[in-house]
Amino acid sequence: MRPLFTVHAGEYLVASEIERRFKRTNVWVPSRDTGVDLLVTDRRTRRALSLQVKFSKDFLATHMEPAFQKQLRACGWWTIDRVKLAKSPADYWVFVLQGFANRTLDFVIVPPRELAKRLTSIHPRDKKVHTYLWVTEARRCWEARGTRKTDQLLLAHGEYVNRRRDFTPWLNNWGPILRLNRG
Secondary structure: OOOOOOOOHHHHHHHHHHHHHOOOEEEEOOOOOOOOOEEEEEOOOOOEEEEEEEEEOOOHHHHOOHHHHOOEEEEEEEEEEHHHHHOOOOOEEEEEEEEOOOOEEEEEEEOHHHHHHHHHHHOOOOOEEEEEEEEEOOOOEEEOOOOOHHHHHHHHOOOOOOHHHEOHHHEOOOHHHHHHHHO
16 A cells, blocks of 8 residues: 655654744645655745755764764764756755754755755765764754764864865755745
């Protein structure tokens, strides 16, 4: 038996957050898989944004050394197919990082072209990119896969600098949906 309707946890969390923050929006779930998980429209359904949602369990408590745990809110791990990313019809990809130890919820809301550019500069040869996004207590977001232990410590303590790996501009950046509401 095929399910008639399914929404995964990440999609639910993103839709709930949008509805909580933006009372004048509508959130829609497509009836088939088109590479868009959620469609967000203004109240009159005149303008729309499409979202591809990615959810990861929190790897902080299970895979991190205690030296990191106090400085990090959440750590997620995703595998991204470069071809699917390049062909993505979504306006934005949303990565959901739910910190279970400290009960936090963060979203990285990034255009697919920017995501592809960043991942190519960090992991140029992988056909399927394994990416780790870490969110610190100082509200910074970093792509941390492949970093040395010394860099991970700097990252956790807020002393790391690497423009290619810095995803902070997209951390909890609801600007695209805010602009959708203003129009």
